[in-house]
Amino acid sequence: MLRTILLTGLILAIAIGGGAASVQYALDRFGGFGALEVGQWNAYPAAGTPDSDPYAKAHGARNGALALGAAEGLIFQANRDRQGRALDRRCTYHISGATPPARFWTLYAADRSLHPLPPEPGMLPALHSRQILRDEDGSFTITVSPKAQPGNWLPVPGSGPFVLIMTFYDTPVASSSGLSDLVMPRASLVAEEAGCHG
Template structure:
């Protein structure tokens, strides 16, 4: 007598639970389609536009962050170095080269949850185009390490994997159709404290 309702309830619970789990897993597995990759750097130029795919729109709604429109700028993220090795908070790196043309840019480090790193007081955890020292040819070299060095330096001492976020504000590259030709900074690992 109760067998049929129990089987129907069990079937609905499995279907509903499986649907919620698969949707959650899919959203965590991707930030959307249409990514461009330039070495270790990746960006989603269509993320804030009306033509964004459903996964990108779901991420945008779930994150609750204000994103840049395509005409306002472009956000590049790197989770690995030039060799494809994931970035670690226990290693030191050098970010060198130049950025695509932009009125203003920032470079910051985030942890694996997307949060800014907790740093000691008065220690730089980000740099921008106005505060970065440059060479005569316009290129730069930024050291990421737990020990301060002369020149461009950002503090890096964290557990787990990290990512670098390069934000280009008011950049003609955001509207360019030839983004694959952009010059992006190189990320080279110098050494690790736990290796």
């Protein structure tokens, strides 16, 4: 009798613990179905719309994220470089190329839970399309690094992995008509500081 009670308790503990862990993982790491992938970047065009799936709604509700409507814009995320390695705050990267047409865009670094990295004193926590230096053809290069860099610099303080968040406002990309021939900038590793990918 006691053995049956203990066995039942153990099974319930495993079931409840495993279920809670899977829910935690889904809410922290899984953004939902219907991802739009462009190179290293992915977005969820249905987020914030009535067509959004339950996972995306739960993820947004738990993180307190306010999703953009389809007519407002689209949020892209990148957590790996061109070689497929996780982005590391101790490394230096170049974000280079061009962006889809948009009235305005922003770029910032976040942790794996998509919370913005806390800026250090004197550092800008984000960049936007109206402040960056561009080449003659309209392309640009942004250096993402823990150390100060000339030109367009996005600081990433601390250590550990991070995610790049690029948000486009008032853009045709947010509608299905803007998804063809979509081009996003590339994130490439250019320097390995001490402890980079260590």
